[in-house]
Amino acid sequence: MQLYPLFADLSNRPALVVGGGDVAARKASMLLRAGARVTVGAPVLGPELRELLQQGRITYRACAYQSEWLDGMWLTIAATRSRRLNARIAADGHARQRLVNVVDDPALSSFQVPAVIDRSPLLVAISSSGTAPVLARRLRERIESLLDPALGPLLQLAQRYRARIRARHADLGARRRFYDWLHDGPVSALLRAAHPMRAEQQLVAALADREPPRGSGSVALVGAGPGDPGLLTLRALRALNEADVILHDELISPQILELARRDALQLAVGKRGGGTHTPQEAIHALLLEHAQAGRRVVRLKGGDPFVFGRGGEELAFLREHGIAYEVIPGITAALACAAHGGVPLTHRDHAHSVRLVTAHCQHSLDTLDWVELARERQTLAVYMGVGKLEELTGKLLAHGRPSDTPFALIENGSLPGQRTLVGTLGDLPKLARHHAVCAPALLILGEVADFAPALHWYGELLGPTPPHSGISNALADAA
Numbered sequence: 001m002q003l004y005p006l007f008a009d010l011s012n013r014p015a016l017v018v019g020g021g022d023v024a025a026r027k028a029s030m031l032l033r034a035g036a037r038v039t040v041g042a043p044v045l046g047p048e049l050r051e052l053l054q055q056g057r058i059t060y061r062a063c064a065y066q067s068e069w070l071d072g073m074w075l076t077i078a079a080t081r082s083r084r085l086n087a088r089i090a091a092d093g094h095a096r097q098r099l100v101n102v103v104d105d106p107a108l109s110s111f112q113v114p115a116v117i118d119r120s121p122l123l124v125a126i127s128s129s130g131t132a133p134v135l136a137r138r139l140r141e142r143i144e145s146l147l148d149p150a151l152g153p154l155l156q157l158a159q160r161y162r163a164r165i166r167a168r169h170a171d172l173g174a175r176r177r178f179y180d181w182l183h184d185g186p187v188s189a190l191l192r193a194a195h196p197m198r199a200e201q202q203l204v205a206a207l208a209d210r211e212p213p214r215g216s217g218s219v220a221l222v223g224a225g226p227g228d229p230g231l232l233t234l235r236a237l238r239a240l241n242e243a244d245v246i247l248h249d250e251l252i253s254p255q256i257l258e259l260a261r262r263d264a265l266q267l268a269v270g271k272r273g274g275g276t277h278t279p280q281e282a283i284h285a286l287l288l289e290h291a292q293a294g295r296r297v298v299r300l301k302g303g304d305p306f307v308f309g310r311g312g313e314e315l316a317f318l319r320e321h322g323i324a325y326e327v328i329p330g331i332t333a334a335l336a337c338a339a340h341g342g343v344p345l346t347h348r349d350h351a352h353s354v355r356l357v358t359a360h361c362q363h364s365l366d367t368l369d370w371v372e373l374a375r376e377r378q379t380l381a382v383y384m385g386v387g388k389l390e391e392l393t394g395k396l397l398a399h400g401r402p403s404d405t406p407f408a409l410i411e412n413g414s415l416p417g418q419r420t421l422v423g424t425l426g427d428l429p430k431l432a433r434h435h436a437v438c439a440p441a442l443l444i445l446g447e448v449a450d451f452a453p454a455l456h457w458y459g460e461l462l463g464p465t466p467p468h469s470g471i472s473n474a475l476a477d478a479a
């Protein structure tokens with residue numbers, strides 16, 4: 001070990017920062033957060049430090065550095081621009097046996113400040129012993145994204161009840177089980193769901209019980225986005241990391257499942273046309289079985305769980321059976337395909353609304369309000385429509401949407417094999433057949449689709465640039 005790791009209690013203890021610039025200001029703020037009594041020494045102060053001085057939060061020595069400043073200081077941070085001066089401060093510290101950190105100079109420092117993830121009272125500190133600060137920073141980002149922000153409040157709550165928890169569960173094993181329950185069970189779920197009072201009530205109720213509470217299962221309904229793991233949310237990633245069981249749709253990419261906890265049970269419950277088919281009731285039964293066995297279940301769905309994902313039905317079922325749940329949204333196909341196809345869905349000059357429509361089956365086609373859908377200056381994002389392009393086009397034309405309305409049909413949106421087919425409504429079925437567009441594909445129809453030829457940036461672009469293409473011509477002229 002090159003360094004001895006430690007967490008210093010600086011509350012109400014004097015600490016010194018030498019330097020008046022923004023680096024010194026950052027260091028002073030960090031010390032203030034830890035409750036230190038901060039003295040800053042420098043001939044002049046930058047704006048941030050001036051503000052701290054005006055707020056009365058720091059003591060200021062307005063002159064050139066003097067060795068005596070170090071006397072009585074628990075630790076010192078040298079943040080001046082002069083290496084010579086920094087070296088002198090370090091030498092003074094050494095002579096006085098005081099800890100000195102010289103910013104970005106491990107060779108001169110007798111202590112180093114780690115990269116920190118702050119979920120107070122939990123602190124995670126990372127050090128590469130000064131050899132690889134970039135790596136330390138990257139690790140910090142990774143861990144930062146893995147630790148739920150609700151962890152801080154949970155630990156604060158646990159801290160307040162620590163003595164009572166200890167008194168209630170004197171036996172170490174029982175106490176450990178209680179803390180497991182605290183971390184995995186309803187208290188932490190309630191904190192994540194922004195119900196701090198109810199979380200505390202749960203804890204109090206559990207402490208009143210004789211037995212340590214048994215682990216209770218829960219379900220997180222998680223949107224996985226369109227397939228690219230980069231488009232997962234941090235919360236989705238955390239849920240995947242904590243899951244005991246993952247029930248996922250067929251469309252979920254292997255790269256996303258790779259991110260899940262290694263020993264999680266993964267079950268494909270796809271409902272793709274052809275192939276295996278898991279009826280909705282069977283999915284409900286699986287959710288119930290695993291949650292009632294005390295497991296943390298992730299129900300992972302493509303895109304967003306509430307957009308043509310039957311998420312509502314699953315929640316209603318869970319509620320009926322008293323299973324705790326939470327919902328983590330995902331990037332729905334319409335948003336992902338628009339972004340990766342260069343279609344600003346509600347460009348203010350060309351559309352005042354966007355509609356998410358499904359053309360899944362004849363039934364849904366018959367019940368759609370075609371008069372409404374055929375109106376101009378609105379964008380349609382049609383899900384599950386590849387098999388129904390002929391009927392869809394026919395209905396829209398019959399209800400008056402002009403045949404030169406531009407479209408972008410995006411296959412495998414945001415995935416490496418993305419293809420974007422552009423054209424006008426009149427040619428849609430013919431072009432889609434010609435290029436053999438397959439599911440999953442999303443149709444964006446409306447004036448804004450005219451941006452796709454010019455703004456498209458991801459994957460392959462197919463199809464003719466329509467000759468009338470006013471928007472894309474204007475953009476091309478401007479370029």
Ligand code: SAH
Nearest residue numbers: 303304307309332333383384413440441442
């Ligand atoms: N809940 C999902 C939609 C499920 S319905 C969501 O919010 O995105 C399935 C339909 O979504 C597919 O038929 C297709 O129209 C669309 N879709 C899903 N992923 C897609 C992708 N990567 N590219 C294009 N369309 C996609």
